Amino acid sequence: MEPRIIERYSDEILHExxxxxxxxxxxxxxxxxxxxxxxxxxxxDGDFILRVSHSLRRTPELIAGEIDWINYLAxxxxxxxxxxxxxxxxxxxxxxxxxGDQFLATAFIxxxxxxxxxxxxxxxxxxxxxxxxxxxxxxxKGYSPTDSAWRRLEWDAPGNLEIADWLPTSEAAILHKFxxxxxxxxxxxxxxxxxxxxxxxxxxxxFFVHEGQITLFDFDDCVYGWFIYDIAMVFFYELMWRVxxxxxxxxxxxxxxxxxxxxxxxxxxxxxxIPYFLKLREIDxxxxxxxxxxxxxxxxx
Numbered sequence: 218m219e220p221r222i223i224e225r226y227s228d229e230i231l232h233e234x235x236x237x238x239x240x241x242x243x244x245x246x247x248x249x250x251x252x253x254x255x256x257x258x259x260x261x262d263g264d265f266i267l268r269v270s271h272s273l274r275r276t277p278e279l280i281a282g283e284i285d286w287i288n289y290l291a292x293x294x295x296x297x298x299x300x301x302x303x304x305x306x307x308x309x310x311x312x313x314x315x316x317g318d319q320f321l322a323t324a325f326i327x328x329x330x331x332x333x334x335x336x337x338x339x340x341x342x343x344x345x346x347x348x349x350x351x352x353x354x355x356x357x358k359g360y361s362p363t364d365s366a367w368r369r370l371e372w373d374a375p376g377n378l379e380i381a382d383w384l385p386t387s388e389a390a391i392l393h394k395f396x397x398x399x400x401x402x403x404x405x406x407x408x409x410x411x412x413x414x415x416x417x418x419x420x421x422x423x424f425f426v427h428e429g430q431i432t433l434f435d436f437d438d439c440v441y442g443w444f445i446y447d448i449a450m451v452f453f454y455e456l457m458w459r460v461x462x463x464x465x466x467x468x469x470x471x472x473x474x475x476x477x478x479x480x481x482x483x484x485x486x487x488x489x490x491i492p493y494f495l496k497l498r499e500i501d502x503x504x505x506x507x508x509x510x511x512x513x514x515x516x517x518x
Contacts, residue, residue, distance in 0.1 A: 218252055218509060222271045225314045226254060234269050234322035237303045237310045251509070252437060257327065264327040265301065266434070272319040274376075275437070277309050280321055282367030283436050284308045286360060286414055287325075293356040296349045296424075298328045298434040328434050330427025339429040343469050347476030349431045350419060350451065354444045355481040357413040369414060372442035373402070383504035395500045401493050405443060411487060414439055415447040420454035445487040448477065449494035 231254070235245065238258075245258040245267070253270040270280065284300040285308075291299040301324050303310050310322040330336060339345070362368050370377045380395050406412070416423075416439055423435040452470060459465045477483070 218250070219271075219273065222273060225271070225316055225318075226269075226320070230269065230312055230314070230320050231256075233312050234267060234310065234320070237305065237307075237322060238265075238267060238301075238324045239304050240267065266298070266325045266327050267322065268325070268437075269320055269322050270437070271314070272311075272321060275321070277311055277319070277321055278364075278366045279369060280309050280323060281364070282362050282369045283439055284323060285363050285367055286357070286369070286439060287436050289360055290353055290356055293352075295352050295356055296431050296433055297353075297436075298325045298432055300325050325434060328425040328427075328432035330425040330430075330432065333421035333424065333426055336426035337429075338426065341472070341476075342426075342429065343472035344476030344479075345429065346431060346451070347473035347478075348480050349424075349433060350416075350447055351477035351480030353416065353433075354413065354447070354483075357415075358409055360414060370440050372415075372417070372440045372446065373399075374440070377438075377440055378501065380500060380504040383508035385507060388503075388507065391500060391503060394496075398493065398496060398500070402497075405490065407443075411445070411483065412443050413441065415442045415444060417442060417447065417450060419447060419451055443487075443490070443494075444481070444483055445490050446494045446497075448473075449491045450498055452491065453495050453498045 234240075235242070235258075239260065240258045241260075244260065245256050248255045248257055248266075250268075252274060253268050256267040256269075258265055258267055275283075287297055287300055290297045300308055302308060303322075303324070308323065311319045312322065314320050372378065381392055384392050416433065416436055418435065418438040419433060424431045424433045426432075451473065455469060456466050
């Protein structure tokens with residue numbers, strides 16, 4: 218999270234968000250959040266998640282677009298955590314931060330079950346995982362924002378991908394790698410069968426598992442991008458610690474794609490793009506770490 222956002226946050230902002238979503242002080246608990254302040258709360262009508270983000274990161278319109286898409290997917294039967302209304306009937310509640318910008322509060326039904334690494338997974342879990350992503354991609358082909366002002370960013374738009382700004386000057390070699398990679402993506406088609414709104418961060422920390430079923434959440438990074446990018450993102454996080462075990466890699470990727478194709482047809486030629494998107498995720502993540510943390514570069518002689 219950007220330091221200036223942390224500096225502007227206060228108990229007063231939190232209490233105002235609680236008031237607008239009717240949350241009792243003894244029924245809310247702070248959770249870990251990387252880009253926003255995240256809380257769990259419960260009311261008589263169930264268990265929920267409160268997210269307090271900031272307009273420096275996402276405008277109210279972009280957040281409205283995120284929530285509009287989530288609820289569209291939920292209506293279409295996708296395994297996603299639906300957003301709820303505030304007491305005044307709003308999906309996004311804006312609160313002045315005292316510096317001319319806004320904190321933006323949203324709330325969601327809490328996904329049932331347990332984190333991926335704590336859940337009991339069935340043998341066909343990788344196939345189910347693929348089906349969940351495939352269902353989202355199939356549904357998004359028919360999606361248009363309820364309001365045109367709510368359209369989410371393109372995958373490489375400022376505000377989503379700013380590697381040159383996030384990397385320190387000492388990391389010029391990484392920037393050059395990205396600049397050499399970028400022209401490849403400019404050659405890829407953006408047709409309805411391969412390009413649309415994607416989650417862009419559908420790894421194991423962003424879903425819970427209940428009775429073998431995924432419920433996906435944290436759509437904060439959703440953008441217009443290639444469907445294969447969503448798939449490559451899953452592969453990046455699922456397999457980066459096991460990349461040297463060829464059998465594990467092949468078993469997971471094959472099962473995932475089998476499940477995926479039950480829900481959405483994607484031409485097999487797109488598989489050739491996966492290594493490029495894996496490298497993009499690696500560079501992007503490296504840049505985000507530099508943006509968000511005080512990283513000390515250690516040079517080994």
